[in-house]
Amino acid sequence: MPTTDSPMRTLDEHRAAALALAAPLPEVVVGLDAALGAVLAQDVRTSERLPRWDNSAMDGYAVRADDVRDATAGAPVTLRVVADLPAGTSGTPTVEPGTAARIMTGAPVPPGADTVVPVEDTDAGTVTVQVRAAKAIGSHVRRAGEDASPGDLVVAAGTLLGPAHVAAVASVGVADVPVHRRPRVAVVSTGDELVPPGTPLAHGQIPDSNSWLLAAAVRDAGGEPVRLGPVGDDPDALRDLLRGLDDDTDVDAVVTSGGVSVGAFDVVKAALRDEPGVDFLPVAVQPGKPQGLGRLPGGTPVFALPGNPVSSFVSFEVFVRPALLRMRGLADVERPTTTAVVDDGWRTPPGRAQVMPVRFVRPYVARDDRGTAGPASLSTAPGTADARPPHVVRATAGGSGSHLVARLAVAEGLAVVPAEIEQVAPGDRVTVLRIAP
Numbered sequence: 001m002p003t004t005d006s007p008m009r010t011l012d013e014h015r016a017a018a019l020a021l022a023a024p025l026p027e028v029v030v031g032l033d034a035a036l037g038a039v040l041a042q043d044v045r046t047s048e049r050l051p052r053w054d055n056s057a058m059d060g061y062a063v064r065a066d067d068v069r070d071a072t073a074g075a076p077v078t079l080r081v082v083a084d085l086p087a088g089t090s091g092t093p094t095v096e097p098g099t100a101a102r103i104m105t106g107a108p109v110p111p112g113a114d115t116v117v118p119v120e121d122t123d124a125g126t127v128t129v130q131v132r133a134a135k136a137i138g139s140h141v142r143r144a145g146e147d148a149s150p151g152d153l154v155v156a157a158g159t160l161l162g163p164a165h166v167a168a169v170a171s172v173g174v175a176d177v178p179v180h181r182r183p184r185v186a187v188v189s190t191g192d193e194l195v196p197p198g199t200p201l202a203h204g205q206i207p208d209s210n211s212w213l214l215a216a217a218v219r220d221a222g223g224e225p226v227r228l229g230p231v232g233d234d235p236d237a238l239r240d241l242l243r244g245l246d247d248d249t250d251v252d253a254v255v256t257s258g259g260v261s262v263g264a265f266d267v268v269k270a271a272l273r274d275e276p277g278v279d280f281l282p283v284a285v286q287p288g289k290p291q292g293l294g295r296l297p298g299g300t301p302v303f304a305l306p307g308n309p310v311s312s313f314v315s316f317e318v319f320v321r322p323a324l325l326r327m328r329g330l331a332d333v334e335r336p337t338t339t340a341v342v343d344d345g346w347r348t349p350p351g352r353a354q355v356m357p358v359r360f361v362r363p364y365v366a367r368d369d370r371g372t373a374g375p376a377s378l379s380t381a382p383g384t385a386d387a388r389p390p391h392v393v394r395a396t397a398g399g400s401g402s403h404l405v406a407r408l409a410v411a412e413g414l415a416v417v418p419a420e421i422e423q424v425a426p427g428d429r430v431t432v433l434r435i436a437p
């Protein structure tokens, strides 16, 4: 088992090891009201044409185009109205020459009719109707099958279901969908100094923030957190707790915080010291150097993160989140990244990659003629979008100090600086993981 004296793993190596613990969870069938945010486990195809039949795109009259080819406002054509067809009608009257059916948007175009005249081009009559404009054949008819043909793929397996996907599934008449089960993740914070937030503090005590951080991060990653703790620095008690979680078939992963360094009371390390499936080792990253990773005897993946709050946060982002996304069945487990120009600059630790919480500064806010910042246009013409890179500064003046939890709240991204860089200078470009919505 590696120890803290072993050569350090790189950020990428540890990330790969964490990801290797995860596989897509088995599928479960859920109703459409629970489908949003789930990942589809099997393709959804349509067995029918969409639309299922030719239907009207307008409120108006279903006619034969030939009947109204000479119609004008000055010389309207009069047709006899033979039916009234609201959407949902099962009526199928035949439109013979010289007749029309009043039709509403979405109603099936009746046999014989080939064209719809919008009501605005008529006198809106109900016994007879005067048509005041000619229409090309097929006008305002939505053709059967123009959206999809039988057998067409509507939503592919692996898709993260958003509102439009849920609508597409519903539109083919499917009410229950097979999705990957969401990971249920136990979150355990450790440390004798921790008390629940809101509890009066004795000297030396602090509120437990990591279990809240990590439970929220699990939920944000699409998992279901089970928040436990804080638990004290008693290795036997923690070992029992972890054994229970490992035996619990409802728990897909365990995330702990604290107790993984080289202190005299490092409880997670002590509790798992004899576990052959779990390694404690230094990773060449700042923050987040001491890490524990592996499987409990029953096979449950365990991510033992350092206790410093920023270290826990960063470790979850770069090591745990991708694994949870993979368990959910997603192929793309990466945060969106952007290249940004650094406006301040900072030193980085030699030989360790750095993950620096940053915030975006926006020197290029669109302004109107009066110099006031206006809402960004949603309809920028192609090719005219602002191609200038965003700028970032450190989220806190203290940089990546791993205890700066209050000011972590202003971070919008994490700049990832490679291990071989020792100084980030103003004007340098960095890769930023976007973590804010």
Ligand SMILES: Nc1nc2c(c(=O)[nH]1)N[C@H]1C(S)=C(S)[C@@H](COP(=O)(O)OP(=O)(O)OC[C@H]3O[C@@H](n4cnc5c(N)ncnc54)[C@H](O)[C@@H]3O)O[C@H]1N2
Residues within 6 Å of the ligand: 189, 190, 191, 193, 194, 206, 207, 208, 209, 210, 211, 230, 257, 258, 259, 260, 261, 262, 263, 266, 287, 288, 289, 290, 305, 306, 307, 308, 309, 311, 402
């Ligand atoms: N001699 C050395 N000391 C330390 C080293 C080292 O290499 N040699 N590494 C440092 C680094 S880097 C980190 S990161 C920490 C990690 O230590 P632990 O994982 O054992 O974390 P703790 O000692 O339990 O706690 C560290 C720090 O974070 C606070 N904390 C812990 N849990 C919570 C929580 N749930 N909510 C809020 N704050 C929490 C805790 O009070 C400590 O201040 O080790 C360094 N030391």
Ligand code: MOO
Residues within 6 Å of the ligand: 285, 286, 287, 288, 289, 290, 306, 308, 311, 402
């Ligand atoms: O690695 Mo520690 O996580 O720098 O604070």
